[in-house]
Amino acid sequence: MTVGTGYESVFGPQVPRSGDESQTATFALASAAYRDNPVEDITKANGEWHETTVKEGQRWTGGLFKPNLGEAFSRAVIERMIGPGRKPLIQSFGTEPQVVVDHCLAAYRLRRERDKRLSAVMVLCGVLFLPGLLVWLLVFTIRTTIDKNPNKKASALATALLVGVGALAVLFLVKMPFTGFWGWYARACVVLPVVGWFWAKQICDRSTRDLRGRWDGLIAGSSVGAQVPEAVPSSPGETQAEQLRQSLARLSTEQQSNSVFYAGPKGILGMGTRWASWQLAEDLTPADPDREIHPFRSWDVIRAIHKQLGMLERNTINTGGFPKASIRHWIVTPIGENAKAVARTEQSTDIEAFQHRAHSIQDICNKQQFGSGDRHYLGVQWTLWDGQLIITMMITVTVLHQTLRIEVTGHALGPVNPLFMGKPEDPTRNVQRSFRPWETRTVKLPLVPTNEVVRLAVRAPLSWYPPLLNWLGGTIVLPEPFGLRHVWADKPWRHRFMADDAMRAATPVLRVVHAAAIKVLEDNGVDTEKFGNRSAFLSTAVQDPSPRKADLYDA
Known part of the structure; x- marks a missing residue:
């Protein structure tokens, strides 16, 4: 089945929750599945809290089985996001994770089709003439090892080695020491692997242009379709397709979970670190000394705040606004700063399809305000800059003894790392002009170099069993707890307008929260003078333009 846009999948069109906001971030992450950069480039996207590492393969292979970025990324994401027995995931706010997984599956399928053709070439031109294949592979391995040296003389030596072996091969064909069948077989062992290389190069060129076209289309924002026919069962007996369909459905359901995790200085996973906090805490005293306060609960205050926050997009002056x-x-669960996994419940008396039921949310809001256990927060979240900026303001209300505390905290998740935003570029090299050495000219290089053709051809017969390829060539080790969006997000504070948006959102939210809470207190006979004075002070403090690491306590 063909996906028409980035928001369609094997289950039909998926309408984005907040307009069309998450295309850029989603497509940038999806483009990594089609990239042919070196796999080590993924480490350039490491942030302050999350690091992606590259697991090296077997050294004796000489790098022949080493994957590129797209191959390793797509396999790692598929196994982590929809693999059997996978760990729970962190929500990817501002992106559509199923779209990214669909593109990883599509890229994997395109490479498998290429590898089937390359496997046929390897059998016909390589395995049947194994002695010659092994000799040529040894030459290419030595050449690749020498060519890794940045010294220009080493590069020239690598080229000279290949030319020298080619000359010896021609001499061997002319002065053949064997006769009869073995003579012709020896000639075939020399020639057929070279013919196979030319054949494989044509296959690799077509495949690379297709993959790069999809990569370029995603970065440009066009609706590149992700074809995932293997996720659509055509008959009741196709258990593998049905399992894949269920895994993708579970991924979408888990993305909608209202349970998040607070990992200490790392902040709320998926929402970013806490950059500011404002607290209003005053005693509950009756407005009329002769009357007691009318009983109310934290949930009553939260419900009033929720209602008023829904009016944020309304403007007094027509200036666009929110x-x-x-x-x-949200139900927030605390975990350790260095925790490697989180725990989610899919179904229970309080949870349905990863979502806490209404009665569970209300009980946690009213009762779990001190000591161990989950906590309740009301969150207002904006997805801006095409999914590149996630602004979240979290509100919690607690009542201990006679003190009511209203806490508003700001969280911000920045843009996707620039590594995922780059477009494909044709390989080129600057060389000196023949008669004017003080000038240089740009020379186009082959789209798929010689070493790359050899690598793809050697990997192809083993592509049906990824674990073996991972062991031989290495793979990407994703950071845990894993979520597609937050592990590769940059800080928003380096982008002037993103930083402005995050800080501008704080003041209106804070004032709406305080006004709604004070109205509830007045309706229940509480003296709100101190609350009003404290709210006015915080309205001034919130205009401080300096975001801080509010989760790092100097203690």
């Missing part, structure tokens, strides 16, 4: 925000009740 886009429609996502306002949700």
